[in-house]
Amino acid sequence: MNLIQTDMQGYSEMCRKNDCIPEGDYQKYEVKRGLRDLSGQGVVAGLTNISKIVAFRDGKPCDGELWYRGYKIEELVHRYVNNLYGYENLTYLLLFGELPEEAEAGKFISILEEARELPTNFTRDVIMKAPTRDIMNSMTRSILTLASYDEKSQNTDLENVLRQCLQLIAVFPMLAIYGYHAYNHYENLQSMYIHRPDPEASTAGNILRLLRPDSRYTEVEAKALDAALMLHMEHGGGNNSTFTTRVVTSSGSDTYATIAAAMSSLKGPRHGGANIKVMEMMDDLREKVRDQQDDDEIRSYLEKILDKKEFDRKGLIYGMGHAVYSLSDPRERLFKKYVQLLAKAKGREEDLELYMRVEKLAPEAIRDRFRIYKGVSPNVDFYSGFVYDMLGIPRELYTPIFAVARVAGWSAHRIEEIVGQGKIIRPAYRSIMEERQGSGDQTREG
Template sequence: MHTLKEIYQDNEERNFIDPSLYSRYRVKAGLRNDNGTGVKVGLTKICDVIGYKIIHEKKYNIDGQLIYRGYPINYLVNKQPSDKICGFEETAYLLIFGTLPNADQLKAFKDYLLNFKMGPVDLQYETPNILNALQIEVLKLYAKDPSADTDDLEERMMKGLKILASIPLFTFSYARNKVFKSYPYPDRSLAENILCMARGNDQYTFEEAKIMDTLLMVHADHGGGNNSTFANAVISSTGTDIYSCISAAIGSLKGPKHGGANCKVTNMFKAIFHEVGFTTDQTTLKKIANRILDKDFFDHSGLIYGIGHAIYTKSDPRALLIHGQCEALAKSKGQEEIYNCIHAFEKVAIEVMKERKGIDVCANVDYYSGYVYSLLGIESDLFTPLFAISRTAGWVSHHLENRQSNRKLIRPANVYVGEMEEIK
């Protein structure tokens, strides 16, 4: 008797679809056009991601821009006061409410988030992954909410803020096997509280907290087309509760092609360091890059993680902001040699991709973010949960926008290319 696994393997070919059929039936695989641009599926006022221009139906690569409610991310990061840390709170407010807060509004918003009190948390999950635990905890919030299924926008907004305030506490409760019912320092910023909970002490420098704040800001949103936000939009279109939508978005973010890429980059660097040391030699690093593309090194996927992006071509503004702060932090930590190797490999990888595939690529946000997290003393299993913490602000804002304006059920079509069995 065959096992079910063997039966599936014997019939695996029945699930294989000839890639040429996509062009034959004009199906946009991955919701991508033939020139690599995304298929337009919605409208938004929240965020714009710019990496190219289309002029007379021809695509021209340009320097990347990330726009939150009309403000470039570079402006929002660089405008932060030199003596305060409140960038993420200001950014989350902007995304959710549509305008930059004044001093009183920012204080009210920050007080709500950081004075939040969480209910009981069960840490005994049979899952090794924090993202899965976050999904469970967000769904538990639904179970505790007597009006969880309301379609009132203001109530959905308040539920969204509850999720936004809860996820950092859930994350570090699970990571440290210690329930954080509230933030240790409600009079400080979320970035500072994250460093305290991650490290188990408050021994951080102002510069470290500033960098964490920047990381939270640049991850807060990335338009309506990124995978987790689109998953959120698809589920929101059914009219279901916000808890289900955010839980689904977290599940999407867990994937290595989305939020999990930062861990892949970190592990790729470890493999490179083990193979060739902290070298900046171009010939040596070029051989490594070619081996990765040849599926002869690291995870044999043929992917140079952290290099290339679906939209950005010449530059990723998030990566540039992180890179600028990363160099100074690495030097202060005595890791200049490691930083120099990572920076040298970035240049080589971009060059090799151009030679091998004829495409213009750049380092994306994941290329440096994992390294910066490690410089801040944060272990790799927290990298993607930290992404989820910041991206929740964007998920909530897009959920509210979709429930207000884009209420049509998302229901695309597939083309059937299977066989028709002869029925006797």
């Protein structure tokens, strides 16, 4: 162990020396780094009929649009505004390509309710045996272990994959919440309580039921969380975790390994952890801005963030801007209504006012500092952490709740990849390695 510890610095320096590729080489060889061109447009790697993102029209930035299976997200959310099962209905839409009629929706919800059950003693023997603050890792371990309980775990026939996907969609809230309770009990020394899901409750309702000691929640709370799930469940085939799903699926791998790979991608702070960074940034703002109703003082703080003098000193105002959207994120526009309703119900209007001040001032500061004129706007993560906070959801569960929503989209893309029977996804890397002559036989004897 000592050899490993003492030699790591030297090995690291060798890696930095031999693995550093000059930035200019990417332009020299016309390689689109990160599979995105210099204007931020993604390289087209495939075709999908599941969803569509629109950020430009006629070559010019426009208000963002998000479509699920031919329907604009605004229409879908408004369609289910008075229905506590919006997430379930849209899961049906993403998987099968059609909106369910009332009877079909009821049948599908019953299937998910029946599937919302873990193997006997799974919670005790798997989830509770290795508690960790990293709930995403806990969930990933549980997903891979579930394969051991499935006699057809390696079968990639469409019917079997559909069954596996539906079962994972159903139990994801349990894997997340039970994982948190194990951590909270063993690491934070808090009381342990494990509730069973309510077969009469929605996915959003069961998340709140499983999380809270008294299992109680209001309709407003359930609707707000249901809206969050609907807005996070799918976002095109190019986002990192969904692309991972398609890459692993194309290799012929099983459902459990594929979804575990997607989880590993989502947990990266560049992908699924943005809402936590927003919350931490807002905490820092409250601590350092004396008058939180003073726009000048708030803007000064935001400018210091951009100058890498405040918060995490990375120069980023979290929750602002998006890799695809420019003028606006349609999910943020829709979600804001639920944020306002929930803030009023929870008596958090002052906090909401501060968020809205930052929403107004941050784009101005970014545009002025970097001379960006295509548009900078808040994304859905700007408010999602605030909503989770008002719902009493601990920060350790923010990214897992994202995963609970997104597993529906992952499943739809896995199925589309299987039905399409495409080739294994294997992009090329251009080698710039210099060939060298050997320096003699240095084989170690022993």
